[in-house]
Amino acid sequence: MSQALVRTANLQVGYGKHCVVDDVDINALRGGMVCLLGPNGSGKSTILRTLSGMLNPVSGAVYVENTNVRAMPKSSLARRMAVVLTDKLQPGLMTAFEIAAMGRHPYTGFFGKLKGHDSEIVMEALQSVRAEHLAHRYYNQLSDGEKQKVMIARALAQEPELIVLDEPTSHLDISHRVEVIEVLARLCREKKITIIMALHDIDLALKGCKTVMMVKNGKIIAQGSPEQIVHQGIIQELYDITSARYDDLLGSLELKSHSPKSTLFVVGGAGSGIPVFRALRRAGYGMDSGVLHRNDVDTHVAQAMCNNIITETDFQAISDQSFKAACELMQDHDVVVDTGFPVGIVNERNLELLRLALKLGKSVYSLRPDGAGHRCSSVQNLVTALEKRDDNLDAYTSDFQEAVHGFSASI
Numbered sequence: 299m300s301q302a303l304v305r306t307a308n309l310q311v312g313y314g315k316h317c318v319v320d321d322v323d324i325n326a327l328r329g330g331m332v333c334l335l336g337p338n339g340s341g342k343s344t345i346l347r348t349l350s351g352m353l354n355p356v357s358g359a360v361y362v363e364n365t366n367v368r369a370m371p372k373s374s375l376a377r378r379m380a381v382v383l384t385d386k387l388q389p390g391l392m393t394a395f396e397i398a399a400m401g402r403h404p405y406t407g408f409f410g411k412l413k414g415h416d417s418e419i420v421m422e423a424l425q426s427v428r429a430e431h432l433a434h435r436y437y438n439q440l441s442d443g444e445k446q447k448v449m450i451a452r453a454l455a456q457e458p459e460l461i462v463l464d465e466p467t468s469h470l471d472i473s474h475r476v477e478v479i480e481v482l483a484r485l486c487r488e489k490k491i492t493i494i495m496a497l498h499d500i501d502l503a504l505k506g507c508k509t510v511m512m513v514k515n516g517k518i519i520a521q522g523s524p525e526q527i528v529h530q531g532i533i534q535e536l537y538d539i540t541s542a543r544y545d546d547l548l549g550s551l552e553l554k555s556h557s558p559k560s561t562l563f564v565v566g567g568a569g570s571g572i573p574v575f576r577a578l579r580r581a582g583y584g585m586d587s588g589v590l591h592r593n594d595v596d597t598h599v600a601q602a603m604c605n606n607i608i609t610e611t612d613f614q615a616i617s618d619q620s621f622k623a624a625c626e627l628m629q630d631h632d633v634v635v636d637t638g639f640p641v642g643i644v645n646e647r648n649l650e651l652l653r654l655a656l657k658l659g660k661s662v663y664s665l666r667p668d669g670a671g672h673r674c675s676s677v678q679n680l681v682t683a684l685e686k687r688d689d690n691l692d693a694y695t696s697d698f699q700e701a702v703h704g705f706s707a708s709i
């Protein structure tokens with residue numbers, strides 16, 4: 299088993315004698331990527347500053363291999379560990395190369411004069427983060443994403459075994475966020491650099507980091523691989539989220555419906571319902587849905603957005619019990635939405651639901667090209683049609699017999 303490059307022993311972090319986070323247990327292997335997740339003020343930055351030696355522990359110790367960080371000379375620590383914090387750099391008229399070259403300070407001494415070997419290392423660092431084309435541009439003229447890559451290059455120029463970063467993706471657009479995480483993951487994989495960082499990007503943290511530590515209320519509430527620690531409800535608990543639901547399988551955060559009253563019944567499946575659920579939720583509608591199979595991707599989104607859903611066992615044809623439950627739930631709604639779901643043996647009884655809705659005189663809005671009721675060419679067209687109906691309930695009354703005949707002919 300690989301020995302931990304960074305480990306802690308009975309570590310409490312904080313300021314002076316005031317403990318902010320207790321029992322911080324870290325064992326970061328060489329080439330590993332550890333991510334701290336938690337709400338603002340939970341102590342993530344305090345942990346990072348203590349690991350890097352910028353803050354003394356309240357109690358306990360931090361070790362780089364077998365050496366206590368507090369016992370290491372600053373110059374020795376700088377050769378093994380690089381730190382990238384969120385502090386804004388004001389470098390004046392310095393180029394990206396000159397900023398990256400600051401990482402050679404542990405090797406060049408007080409005057410920072412670069413030798414040929416040092417310059418090669420700086421350029422290699424810029425190349426590692428794919429920023430060599432920025433070398434001669436002024437740092438102040440770079441975008442936030444470009445600046446962050448240069449700061450990582452500065453850390454690499456130190457030739458460290460460990461890089462500590464605080465919110466490296468903050469203020470970046472999605473493209474640069476992904477690029478930064480990919481750069482860091484590649485450094486772990488190819489150069490065996492250990493990376494410990496704090497992130498607010500839940501999705502990137504859980505998909506990009508090998509180890510996740512969740513920090514809340516002065517404690518580490520969970521630690522391990524994303525597959526080990528992420529279970530239904532843990533993200534809501536970590537951030538005290540009440541108006542959304544994080545789906546651990548899809549890795550997505552879905553906003554709950556605004557309306558406690560369900561005004562629409564949605565018949566979907568096979569992913570066809572997801573854009574419909576989201577659009578209807580934005581429009582302020584409450585929804586019920588069924589029958590959805592439990593392994594269907596629509597089910598995961600519906601669980602967050604719908605007030606009630608009727609589900610069926612994976613890969614099983616819709617049972618009489620599930621069909622009856624869906625019929626009873628649908629009867630409470632005047633409007634039924636057909637998402638245009640693909641039809642197969644296991645879900646063909648959902649077509650019976652739609653036929654029943656028409657026979658009961660309900661308004662059926664269909665995204666199926668040859669569907670019955672009110673045909674809608676797109677999700678946006680569906681929302682517009684529903685809003686017009688709300689404004690004038692009589693404007694969209696369809697002929698019952700024609701609707702039934704049209705729907706029956708389409709299937």
